[in-house]
Amino acid sequence: xxxxxxxxxxxxxxxxxxxxxxxxxxxxxxxxxxxxxxxxxxxxxxxxxxxxxxxxxxxxxxxxxxxxxxxxxxxxxxxxxxxxxxxxxxxxxxxxxxxxxxxxxxxxxxxxxxxxx
Amino acid sequence: xxxxxxxxxxxxxxxxxxxxxxxxxxxxxxxxxxxxxxxxxxxxxxxxxxxxxxxxxxxxxxxxxxxxxxxxxxxxxxxxxxxxxxxxxxxxxxxxxxxxxxxxxxxxxxxxx
Numbered sequence: 001x002x003x004x005x006x007x008x009x010x011x012x013x014x015x016x017x018x019x020x021x022x023x024x025x026x027x028x029x030x031x032x033x034x035x036x037x038x039x040x041x042x043x044x045x046x047x048x049x050x051x052x053x054x055x056x057x058x059x060x061x062x063x064x065x066x067x068x069x070x071x072x073x074x075x076x077x078x079x080x081x082x083x084x085x086x087x088x089x090x091x092x093x094x095x096x097x098x099x100x101x102x103x104x105x106x107x108x109x110x111x112x113x114x115x116x117x
Numbered sequence: 118x119x120x121x122x123x124x125x126x127x128x129x130x131x132x133x134x135x136x137x138x139x140x141x142x143x144x145x146x147x148x149x150x151x152x153x154x155x156x157x158x159x160x161x162x163x164x165x166x167x168x169x170x171x172x173x174x175x176x177x178x179x180x181x182x183x184x185x186x187x188x189x190x191x192x193x194x195x196x197x198x199x200x201x202x203x204x205x206x207x208x209x210x211x212x213x214x215x216x217x218x219x220x221x222x223x224x225x226x227x228x229x230x
Contacts (some may be wrong), residue, residue, distance in 0.1 A: 034217055043220045093160055106218060109162035
């Protein structure tokens with residue numbers, strides 16, 4: 001099946017620093033990638049939809065200036081958490097939609113655990 | 118706005134039992150519905166995807182059904198094993214161009230040996 005990777009798998013940073021998370025589709029092309037956040041014991045909440053070559057679409061309540069998304073190619077999207085604070089500590093998961101596969105089947109990355117001290 | 122609910126939130130069964138996990142959604146205008154498995158601290162593994170025109174999908178010991186008119190989907194697990202222990206999430210994809218997923222809160226399954 002299609003494989004999506006994320007890097008790093010975990011990161012610990014100090015409050016006020018910025019952290020970049022990469023999401024890659026390894027064996028397929030994806031015009032659309034999605035970024036989700038998951039707090040402990042809760043389900044996934046969509047943060048934004050990332051479209052290759054255009055601006056991301058953010059969900060209500062998600063600050064676009066804080067969570068910068070860049071989808072520069074058909075296989076790579078990045079999420080940068082700027083000026084991170086402890087409340088940003090969460091599990092961030094991306095997914096990618098396979099252009100050539102079953103319509104709208106999304107493949108998920110393994111997630112990135114962010115801890116802000 | 119689509120809302121997805123999963124019941125029960127947690128379930129504990131002895132090994133070998135057959136079990137059913139429930140998922141309900143408020144907006145029946147869905148494109149498809151997916152069931153995922155999530156192990157602690159890990160990402161999601163897709164189990165089954167049911168298109169809106171389909172009524173069920175099967176993969177090994179798993180069978181998922183979809184009833185759009187009643188806004189329900191079920192995941193049936195036959196002959197459960199301890200390795201099935203995980204959180205199971207259902208997610209609905211709306212009709213439309215973006216087709217982002219709306220997730221339920223999950224059912225945490227524990228299969229006791």
